[in-house]
Amino acid sequence: xxxxxxLRHLEAHNIRMEGKLPARELDIDxxxxxxxxxxxxxxxxxxQKLEDGLLVHGRLLLNLDCQCVRCLKPFQYRLxxxxxxxxxxxxxxxxxxxxxxCVDLTPYVREDILLEFPRHPLCDPECRGLPVASxxxxxxxxxxxxxGTDKSAWVELNKLKL
Ligand SMILES: [Zn+2]
Numbered sequence: 001x002x003x004x005x006x007l008r009h010l011e012a013h014n015i016r017m018e019g020k021l022p023a024r025e026l027d028i029d030x031x032x033x034x035x036x037x038x039x040x041x042x043x044x045x046x047x048q049k050l051e052d053g054l055l056v057h058g059r060l061l062l063n064l065d066c067q068c069v070r071c072l073k074p075f076q077y078r079l080x081x082x083x084x085x086x087x088x089x090x091x092x093x094x095x096x097x098x099x100x101x102c103v104d105l106t107p108y109v110r111e112d113i114l115l116e117f118p119r120h121p122l123c124d125p126e127c128r129g130l131p132v133a134s135x136x137x138x139x140x141x142x143x144x145x146x147x148g149t150d151k152s153a154w155v156e157l158n159k160l161k162l
Contacts, residue, residue, distance in 0.1 A: 004102040010049040017045045026110055034121050036065040053089040060084050062113060068123035071130055075123040079116050
């Protein structure tokens with residue numbers, strides 16, 4: 001549990017947590033070939049003890065190795081959550097259960113990071129997709145086909161007039 005808070009240490013003062021969490025510790029299965037997790041998660045958090053729980057707030061940063069869904073170019077997506085906040089109740093129904101006085105923050109971080117994943121990663125919002133040369137040919141031939149049908153439609157109209 002590298003991203004864990006020791007509740008005993010919290011009794012005296014707030015805890016500042018700063019560091020990197022290896023991607024495998026996050027244990028995110030993207031189930032998606034266009035997004036890969038290779039870089040560690042960088043975190044800079046402060047944990048505060050409240051009467052009935054813990055308040056965690058700070059910054060999360062994760063660089064994702066993505067592939068553009070339009071042009072297939074690999075690029076890095078910077079997933080940054082500035083001002084991340086999470087309240088962990090220590091009492092009640094959905095309370096967190098400390099193990100040896102420690103609370104693992106990883107599941108909460110994982111959950112919110114997943115929500116920020118790009119749905120359709122693009123190398124650039126203006127990405128025009130694959131170069132025209134590779135998709136141009138089929139488009140041209142379909143245009144010719146359309147012109148052909150237009151002509152035959154006129155032919156049919158002329159027949160009707162006669
Ligand atoms: Zn692209």
